[in-house]
Amino acid sequence: MATVKPFKGVRPVKDFEKIACPPYDVLNSEEARAMAKGNPLSFLHIDKPEIDLPEGTDPYFPAVYEKAKENFDKFLAQGILKQDSKPCFYLYAQTMADRTQYGLVAAISTLEYDRGIIRKHELTRKDKELDRSKHVNILNATTGPVFLTYPDKQELDEVVAGVTTQIPVCSFMSDDGIRHTFWVIDDDSDIKKITAAFKKIPVLYIADGHHRSAAAGNVAAMRRKKHPKAGADASFNYFLAVIFPASQLYIMDYNRLVKDLNGHTPQEFIQALKKDFFVQATGLSKPPKRHMFGMYFGGQWYTLTAKKGSFNEEDPVSRLDVSILQRNVLQPLLNIGDPRTDKRIDFVGGIRGVAELERRVNSGEFKVAFSMYPTSIEELIKVADAELIMPPKSTWFEPKLRSGLVVYKYEEKDL
Numbered sequence: 001m002a003t004v005k006p007f008k009g010v011r012p013v014k015d016f017e018k019i020a021c022p023p024y025d026v027l028n029s030e031e032a033r034a035m036a037k038g039n040p041l042s043f044l045h046i047d048k049p050e051i052d053l054p055e056g057t058d059p060y061f062p063a064v065y066e067k068a069k070e071n072f073d074k075f076l077a078q079g080i081l082k083q084d085s086k087p088c089f090y091l092y093a094q095t096m097a098d099r100t101q102y103g104l105v106a107a108i109s110t111l112e113y114d115r116g117i118i119r120k121h122e123l124t125r126k127d128k129e130l131d132r133s134k135h136v137n138i139l140n141a142t143t144g145p146v147f148l149t150y151p152d153k154q155e156l157d158e159v160v161a162g163v164t165t166q167i168p169v170c171s172f173m174s175d176d177g178i179r180h181t182f183w184v185i186d187d188d189s190d191i192k193k194i195t196a197a198f199k200k201i202p203v204l205y206i207a208d209g210h211h212r213s214a215a216a217g218n219v220a221a222m223r224r225k226k227h228p229k230a231g232a233d234a235s236f237n238y239f240l241a242v243i244f245p246a247s248q249l250y251i252m253d254y255n256r257l258v259k260d261l262n263g264h265t266p267q268e269f270i271q272a273l274k275k276d277f278f279v280q281a282t283g284l285s286k287p288p289k290r291h292m293f294g295m296y297f298g299g300q301w302y303t304l305t306a307k308k309g310s311f312n313e314e315d316p317v318s319r320l321d322v323s324i325l326q327r328n329v330l331q332p333l334l335n336i337g338d339p340r341t342d343k344r345i346d347f348v349g350g351i352r353g354v355a356e357l358e359r360r361v362n363s364g365e366f367k368v369a370f371s372m373y374p375t376s377i378e379e380l381i382k383v384a385d386a387e388l389i390m391p392p393k394s395t396w397f398e399p400k401l402r403s404g405l406v407v408y409k410y411e412e413k414d415l
Helices: 029-036 062-077 110-115 126-139 154-163 188-198 210-226 266-273 321-330 354-362 377-385
Strands: 010-012 081-083 089-096 099-109 146-150 170-173 179-185 204-208 238-245 254-258 277-280 292-297 300-306 345-349 368-371
Touching: 062 081, 062 126, 089 188, 099 110, 099 146, 099 154, 110 210, 110 238, 126 210, 146 210, 154 179, 154 188, 179 188, 204 210, 204 377, 210 238, 254 321, 254 354, 266 277, 292 354, 345 354, 354 368
Parallel strands: 146 238
Antiparallel strands: 010 081, 089 099, 089 179, 099 238, 146 204, 170 179, 254 345, 254 368, 277 300, 292 300, 292 368
16 A cells, blocks of 8 residues: 655745756756856756756766755755645646646555565666666765656545645746646545545556656665664655646647658658558647647658557557557657667657647758657556656656755754
8 A cells, every 4th residue: 555644845936937947857057057057046056966066067066966956055054945844745837738636645665666566667767767876875865756646536636626626836838838736735534534535545656757766665675774773754765746646637649750751762661551550641640639649741641550460459568559559659669669769869848839840841950750649547557557667768757846845855853
């Protein structure tokens, strides 16, 4: 059963819009530097602290992590961030256009992550794990929340509905048009209901934040070696997460761009595609259903429809559209063996639209683009339940969680 724990959150008491920032891993150093320019309150000074060091500083240099600690301590000392006096849960709502999703903010067990009660669907890269592990270890805190989901639960829906009738501690719209609203859940009755309801939920699923989860697990393992008498309830055995009901999540398409045709002429490439796809010049830029793909090539949109035999509908990974494209097009025809490392492929989240695919192909930067039908949350859950791994860049969740609204800090007694 899933264990969620209330915690004494470290959070801003004002200037929420100035402090909150996008996740550390959606911005490079230059973008973060530009976004935080002129804003000393931006949480990017903690999550991307290289912005306070000379341009060109290696973001993995030891001084970067030391700067993160310095900035975090400064935010606390100056009262920019304050810690709550009692353990609380929190509610974080995000509204994009006419859709709102409500996530419960809690401390989640790294031990349950290790045992598979918190299920994953992606591989992680060791260099990225190490980066966040160092960040967590030096701050004694997890700052970037992991995005989790669970099958809808009526008891939790009722608690959330009650909390939303109260006045939030903040509500603001970020520059990307997303409204962020945050409540503190400090009522003992609500805390007991939330804790009890999650004990009836057998597993949780990582939607986004695999590297953050792995990093928290790495630090917890190190701390257990250092403190062998510490119990499972030690604060370092937990990490920060926002947990949403599955029905509210919105997965967008995660599209592909390839720089060249791997030596094929345009005619040869189209002909080769016909082995596993029905190919039509339809002008449709977005596929209307699963197992169909848009392809922008030579100024024309085509629709590719996967033929029977090009995938196994009984296999939760093989039947994913990202798998079908990788196995039948990207690898055999375009020689993209590992899309995580190959420099000839790039990925564009659906939030940027198909116009971005057209622009980059028309510019000559890329030769061909593929628009995807979005992976569903049901597909994600089936892969995770089977303890399998999705291909890279299978899901693009919107909206992204903002960092800086609350931090999970280890307790002094455990340090």
